[in-house]
Amino acid sequence: MSYNVLVTGGAGYLGSIMVPELLKAGHKVTVLDNFMFKQNSLAHCVADPNFDVVKGDAREESVLKPLLAKADVVVPLAALVGAPLCKQDPIGATTTNLDGQLMLIKALSKQQRVLMPITNSGYGVGESGKFCTEETPLRPISLYGVHKVEVEKAVLDHGNAVSFRLATVFGMAPRMRLDLLVNDFTYRAVYDRFVVLFESHFKRNYIHVRDVSRAFLHALDNFEAMKGQPYNVGLSDANLSKFELCQRIQNQIKDFVFLEAPVGEDPDKRDYIVSNEKIEKTGWKPAHSLDMGIAELIKGYRMIKNTIYTNV
Known part of the structure; x- marks a missing residue:
């Protein structure tokens, strides 16, 4: 079945992969983005008659509402993403990640479907050796996580929505981000x-950017069975500490050296392991391993070497 899909922030890291996949699946896609990073990450989509793009701010009701009125499905990707960026610009983070999203949810009809990106950083600091499931209490420790938890509650109260608690994303994309951990x-x-x-020793879970798109498309195809629920989305074999992650990278770059700092601390305090069993039971499985992603990144970095590909 074909839908009219509105993707806010669709020219960003996730959207630059997801939008082409939505088009490939036969959907009509409109992207609303302010292009704050001066990216042309959707240039390869403009020849598709089912694609449209609007340059504007998702926080402006007069811009958002006319686009929302035409949509069967909404994917609200517009956000200031990550704890460091939100700490750097707390006002922008609040107006975009919280106020703008709540405005969007309030404007939805009950028939409109929502695929909402959240973050599993809402788990904060987990219990040693114990997996965080969708029933685990949420204890966000960053402004980014706090906003995402509040938005998830609002969108699930809306009812016709699926929430994705995304692991730390990795992999190459047309709108690249170098500031993500892998x-x-x-x-x-x-x-x-x-x-x-x-x-x-701090642990977290990881997921390839293309598998994020696959999870969203899977939920759209299985919406009635999945709606009204949150789902962790990550690699079940990649609940790794930063030290273990570096070992995996060292397997492919033999002269890579990583050292433990004797003093100092990580500003991102999250530390947990995550179960992805719930979404896997719906029939979704990741297609891209961590090692595949590292190999892909090594090739990709032969093409880029500068600092414009970060959020902070």
Whole structure:
């Protein structure tokens, strides 16, 4: 079945992969983006008659509402993403990640479907050896996580929605981000050959950017069975500490050196392991392993070497 899909922030890291996949699946896609990073990440989509793009701010009701009125499905990707960026611009984070999203949810009809990106960083600091499931209490420790938890509650109260608690995303994309952990460490391994780790035992889960798109499309195809629920989305074999992640990178870049800092701390305090069993039971499985992603990034970094591909 074909839908009219509105993707806010669709020219960003996730959207630059997801929008072409939605088009390939036969949907009509409209992207609303402010192009704050001056990216042309959807240039390869403009020849498709089922694609349209609007340059504008998703926080402006007069811009958003006319586009929302035409949509069967909404994918609200517009956000200031990540704890460091939100700490750097708390007002922008609040107006975009919280106020703008709540405005969008309030404007929805009950018939409109929502595929909402959340973050599993809402789990904060988990219990040692215990997997975080969708029933685990949410204890966000960053402004980014706090906003995402509040938005998830609002969108699930809306009812006709699926929420994705995304693991830390990695992999190449047309609107690249070098500041994500796997992407960052692999970049440092390629160009610096070393990294200094703060609190290297802290664990988290990971997921390839293309598998994020596959999860959203899977939910759209199985919406009635999945709606009204949150789902962790990550690699079940990649609940890794930063030290373990560096070991995986070192398997492919032999002269990569990583050292534990004797002093200092990681500003991102999250530390947990995650169960992805719930979404896997719906029939979704990831197609891209961590090792595949690292190999892909190594090739990709032969093409880019600058700092414009970060959020902070």
